[in-house]
Amino acid sequence: DAGVIQSPRHEVTEMGQEVTLRCKPISGHNSLFWYRQTMMRGLELLIYFNNNVPIDDSGMPEDRFSAKMPNASFSTLKIQPSEPRDSAVYFCASSIDLNTEAFFGQGTRLTVV
Amino acid sequence: GIQVEQSPPDLILQEGANSTLRCNFSDSVNNLQWFHQNPWGQLINLFYIPSGTKQNGRLSATTVATERYSLLYISSSQTTDSGVYFCAVVRSNSGYALNFGKGTSLLVTP
Numbered sequence: 314d315a316g317v318i319q320s321p322r323h324e325v326t327e328m329g330q331e332v333t334l335r336c337k338p339i340s341g342h343n344s345l346f347w348y349r350q351t352m353m354r355g356l357e358l359l360i361y362f363n364n365n366v367p368i369d370d371s372g373m374p375e376d377r378f379s380a381k382m383p384n385a386s387f388s389t390l391k392i393q394p395s396e397p398r399d400s401a402v403y404f405c406a407s408s409i410d411l412n413t414e415a416f417f418g419q420g421t422r423l424t425v426v
Numbered sequence: 427g428i429q430v431e432q433s434p435p436d437l438i439l440q441e442g443a444n445s446t447l448r449c450n451f452s453d454s455v456n457n458l459q460w461f462h463q464n465p466w467g468q469l470i471n472l473f474y475i476p477s478g479t480k481q482n483g484r485l486s487a488t489t490v491a492t493e494r495y496s497l498l499y500i501s502s503s504q505t506t507d508s509g510v511y512f513c514a515v516v517r518s519n520s521g522y523a524l525n526f527g528k529g530t531s532l533l534v535t536p
Contacts, residue, residue, distance in 0.1 A: 358523040411522040414474035
């Protein structure tokens, strides 16, 4: 298996623009997680899904952030409008079920200028 | 929320040396993972170890859930072991999010 696949690997955008990050979980995994890594806050959860249904979005910073999982093999994280403080590495992870071993993608490094 | 404390925060070793990294957590957990973040930023799974002891080559880990700590042992360290080691836990009866420690930054010199 190719593992969790994220795209793009790097994204540079101007403040105010919409940004969409994409994730393909490992085939057969029913749970998908979005995390964000910054120097100040470390790695923190944004949202997770189980069987394509959002379970906990309490980590989503504000209404500018939204996430969807239209099917078992694809999820998006959208930021609209983007701000410089959104600059971070965004990781997607998947697991067979909730509370089983999670595997991370290579991350998307987002820079908002 | 749960507190996850890792020690030491930084570690410099000479190639061939052994080391022990520690992870303390403040509440009961039902999932614990160790990761290695390499210099390219990739998070690599090392162990899924809610309890007990596991070994994988030069690495081994032990989690004593009742005493709320886990240890990661690195033996005969190599320069490729450099990077940041993270401990992450899922708090019992509190959702399924991994809560990460701040990591141990390891540098192995030739």
